[in-house]
Amino acid sequence: xxxxxxxxxxxxxxxxxxxxxxxxxxxxxxxxxxxxxxxxxxxxxxxxxxxxxxxxxxxxxxxxxxxxxxxxxxxxxxxxxxxxxxxxxxxxxxxxxxxxxxxxxxxxxxxxxxxxxxxxxxxxxxxxxxxxxxxxxxxxxxxxxxxxxxxxxxxxxxxxxxxxxxxxxxxxxxxxxxxxxxxxxxxxxxxxxxxxxxxxxxxxxxxxxxxxxxxxxxxxxxxxxxxxxxxxxxxxxxxxxxxxxxxxxxxxxxxxxxxxxxxxxxxxxxxxxxxxxxxxxxxxxxxxxxxxxxxxxxxxxxxxxxxxxxxxxxxxxxxxxxxxxxxxxxxxxxxxxxxxxxxxx
Amino acid sequence: xxxxxxxxxxxxxxxxxxxxxxxxxxxxxxxxxxxxxxxxxxxxxxxxxxxxxxxxxxxxxxxxxxxxxxxxxxxxxxxxxxxxxxxxxxxxxxxxxxxxxxxxxxxxxxxxxxxxxxxxxxxxxxxxxxxxxxxxxxxxxxxxxxxxxxxxxxxxxxxxxxxxxxxxxxxxxxxxxxxxxxxxxxxxxxxxxxxxxxxxxxxxxxxxxxxxxxxxxxxxxxxxxxxxxxxxxxxxxxxxxxxxxxxxxxxxxxxxxxxxxxxxxxxxxxxxxxxxxxxxxxxxxxxxxxxxxxxxxxxxxxxxxxxxxxxxxxxxxxxxxxxxxxxxxxxxxxxxxxxxxxxxx
Ligand SMILES: Nc1ncnc2c1ncn2[C@@H]1O[C@H](COP(=O)(O)OP(=O)(O)O[C@H]2O[C@H](CO)[C@@H](O)[C@H](O)[C@H]2O)[C@@H](O)[C@H]1O
Ligand SMILES: Nc1ncnc2c1ncn2[C@@H]1O[C@H](COP(=O)(O)OP(=O)(O)O[C@H]2O[C@H](CO)[C@@H](O)[C@H](O)[C@H]2O)[C@@H](O)[C@H]1O
Numbered sequence: 001x002x003x004x005x006x007x008x009x010x011x012x013x014x015x016x017x018x019x020x021x022x023x024x025x026x027x028x029x030x031x032x033x034x035x036x037x038x039x040x041x042x043x044x045x046x047x048x049x050x051x052x053x054x055x056x057x058x059x060x061x062x063x064x065x066x067x068x069x070x071x072x073x074x075x076x077x078x079x080x081x082x083x084x085x086x087x088x089x090x091x092x093x094x095x096x097x098x099x100x101x102x103x104x105x106x107x108x109x110x111x112x113x114x115x116x117x118x119x120x121x122x123x124x125x126x127x128x129x130x131x132x133x134x135x136x137x138x139x140x141x142x143x144x145x146x147x148x149x150x151x152x153x154x155x156x157x158x159x160x161x162x163x164x165x166x167x168x169x170x171x172x173x174x175x176x177x178x179x180x181x182x183x184x185x186x187x188x189x190x191x192x193x194x195x196x197x198x199x200x201x202x203x204x205x206x207x208x209x210x211x212x213x214x215x216x217x218x219x220x221x222x223x224x225x226x227x228x229x230x231x232x233x234x235x236x237x238x239x240x241x242x243x244x245x246x247x248x249x250x251x252x253x254x255x256x257x258x259x260x261x262x263x264x265x266x267x268x269x270x271x272x273x274x275x276x277x278x279x280x281x282x283x284x285x286x287x288x289x290x291x292x293x294x295x296x297x298x299x300x301x302x303x304x305x306x307x308x309x310x311x312x313x314x315x316x317x318x319x320x321x322x323x324x325x326x327x328x329x330x331x332x333x334x335x336x337x338x339x340x341x342x343x344x345x
Numbered sequence: 346x347x348x349x350x351x352x353x354x355x356x357x358x359x360x361x362x363x364x365x366x367x368x369x370x371x372x373x374x375x376x377x378x379x380x381x382x383x384x385x386x387x388x389x390x391x392x393x394x395x396x397x398x399x400x401x402x403x404x405x406x407x408x409x410x411x412x413x414x415x416x417x418x419x420x421x422x423x424x425x426x427x428x429x430x431x432x433x434x435x436x437x438x439x440x441x442x443x444x445x446x447x448x449x450x451x452x453x454x455x456x457x458x459x460x461x462x463x464x465x466x467x468x469x470x471x472x473x474x475x476x477x478x479x480x481x482x483x484x485x486x487x488x489x490x491x492x493x494x495x496x497x498x499x500x501x502x503x504x505x506x507x508x509x510x511x512x513x514x515x516x517x518x519x520x521x522x523x524x525x526x527x528x529x530x531x532x533x534x535x536x537x538x539x540x541x542x543x544x545x546x547x548x549x550x551x552x553x554x555x556x557x558x559x560x561x562x563x564x565x566x567x568x569x570x571x572x573x574x575x576x577x578x579x580x581x582x583x584x585x586x587x588x589x590x591x592x593x594x595x596x597x598x599x600x601x602x603x604x605x606x607x608x609x610x611x612x613x614x615x616x617x618x619x620x621x622x623x624x625x626x627x628x629x630x631x632x633x634x635x636x637x638x639x640x641x642x643x644x645x646x647x648x649x650x651x652x653x654x655x656x657x658x659x660x661x662x663x664x665x666x667x668x669x670x671x672x673x674x675x676x677x678x679x680x681x682x683x684x685x686x687x688x689x690x
Pocket of ligand 1: 057065066067085086087088089090120166167172173174175176177182381382659660661662663664665672
């Protein structure tokens with residue numbers, strides 16, 4: 001366990017720039033920013049469920065309004081608990097060749113065919129149920145479904161990375177209010193993943209240790225179970241950003257077994273409920289941060305998957321777009337303390 | 346001028362991944378995505394000016410409600426046209442020492458004092474006036490004001506980069522509706538800037554050419570003036586993203602002279618008006634993309650400043666946060682054609 005740079009008491013109150021060895025991204029921590037006024041109306045934190053069940057293609061009984069199904073749980077059962085379907089408006093196409101890079105080196109322009117997979121996971125048959133309403137066992141089934149689909153997608157040589165993510169609420173980008181997540185299989189290793197891997201490798205080369213194994217410290221801890229911890233990362237990009245980390249070093253999320261999936265379901269449910277109670281049911285995103293597919297034995301030593309959960313509390317604007325730096329008004333030690341102490345009944 | 350990879354006719358309709366040699370960022374172009382429905386209420390494109398002039402600290406006559414002034418134009422005149430002031434809720438502090446990096450290499454955690462400057466440029470004394478309402482000459486004065494402030498900030502050795510940006514409209518992050526922009530001086534070279542510089546260098550090393558000089562091509566052009574062009578970049582991160590590029594190779598925005606500033610003011614005004622007419626007055630951000638400060642003679646060969654203008658039409662969600670890849674439903678050739686043809690009276 002790494003020692004923390006600040007003491008156990010509260011976080012510093014002058015601004016600070018931080019960078020960790022996982023994301024390798026500068027974040028400005030600035031408590032003064034939290035106090036600034038706004039003369040625009042504030043966004044409603046609540047997510048209105050505007051569509052009635054009759055009109056929602058993701059509801060049970062509306063399967064014919066969806067793009068083709070990939071599988072359902074339980075199989076062949078009209079009374080399904082969850083479904084993996086094709087995205088009807090896919091960002092990538094499974095029907096075009098996975099061509100080689102078309103690098104026009106003289107113009108510096110690189111073009112690759114948009115081959116890939118874009119699926120939707122419908123997490124529940126019922127419109128009014130949210131992921132955090134499910135039991136740890138049921139959330140575990142959603143997580144195992146992700147792993148099962150990733151294992152199918154791995155069979156395509158040209159797929160280099162699979163991104164699992166969830167958008168909840170309109171200002172977190174969701175266009176559908178029925179509880180769902182998405183799985184995208186990409187023909188390239190995306191830039192944020194390459195940066196993360198490079199940063200983890202550099203730390204490993206310097207210290208012989210895994211940077212995610214080391215990211216645990218008492219003042220950043222939220223909760224702990226037998227095989228997982230939830231923390232606020234040391235250089236959290238966003239206020240109240242949370243990570244769930246498997247305690248045993250493991251590179252690939254899809255290696256999660258069904259027993260641990262139930263445990264992960266429990267700690268994810270706890271984190272989502274704490275966030276909801278503390279922050280007034282905010283819109284949020286979660287992302288599975290895993291490792292690229294394909295053989296790379298040395299990568300297994302320094303890469304360690306985790307889940308990143310981000311409540312949508314602020315807007316990314318000109319400064320962040322221009323610099324790739326982020327401004328976070330809440331020190332991670334303070335956010336962790338608050339989240340540690342939320343009472344969930 | 347680089348030849349374009351697609352012909353002059355319309356853009357391809359299957360998805361495509363693109364990367365250019367400036368941002369070096371994968372973008373997925375996916376026309377199918379534009380058609381997806383949403384069951385959430387859509388955001389209003391209009392920016393309500395909710396605060397009355399009486400309550401706005403940026404309005405003329407309310408100078409005492411603002412943080413200290415740095416300078417005004419014209420100087421010492423109560424009837425000012427624009428003011429540069431300190432940000433009352435600064436992300437960085439000018440009052441703490443610019444300490445050395447505190448790298449705790451064992452924990453992989455890097456901490457730097459949050460030394461820096463965070464200013465606001467009030468672009469007009471009048472609450473109801475927007476930047477694009479000003480004349481090219483007046484916009485030129487705003488641009489010259491940016492350069493003048495950057496030159497002051499350059500005198501601090503510990504300042505490595507200055508980011509100029511503007512947020513317009515609540516969903517583009519603005520908390521104040523009175524027309525303004527911001528200037529932040531940073532003690533580190535931010536990651537997006539380092540990536541851009543690295544990418545430009547790599548292209549220069551391979552070809553001997555500047556990647557920004559080469560980014561001009563007929564099918565991506567919007568407008569042209571004596572010393573500037575406006576284009577949609579080949580791998581635009583966002584739909585209808587636009588760049589204004591000086592035709593003469595130049596690394597640093599702050600070297601703009603006052604004559605060219607008026608010309609730049611004119612082409613910026615044109616681009617903002619076209620965007621507003623075509624896209625129904627959307628919230629937007631603009632960013633000056635310039636080069637780090639300090640001596641680096643070889644950098645001058647391959648780095649070239651430009652202005653990036655981004656209308657806020659979509660939400661960055663789980664996929665983008667997880668991967669650093671972006672999904673853009675509008676092919677740049679199509680956006681450029683539309684913007685080329687907008688009639689501005
Ligand atoms: N009948 C049907 N059958 C099958 N699929 C259907 C369907 N009707 C709709 N869909 C798909 O269901 C998905 C719902 O996804 P989300 O609500 O999580 O956000 P979306 O992908 O729209 O965009 C958000 O997430 C992406 C990725 O992060 C961002 O690019 C974007 O800006 C943000 O709004 C959509 O992708 C849609 O194409
Ligand atoms: N009386 C006064 N005197 C001096 N200054 C005053 C003042 N009253 C307010 N201010 C300052 O004026 C600025 C107005 O800036 P903007 O409206 O462009 O967005 P803001 O910086 O709030 O945040 C947006 O931009 C930042 C940076 O991109 C994002 O981090 C953030 O999420 C997004 O909402 C604020 O920074 C505020 O601190």
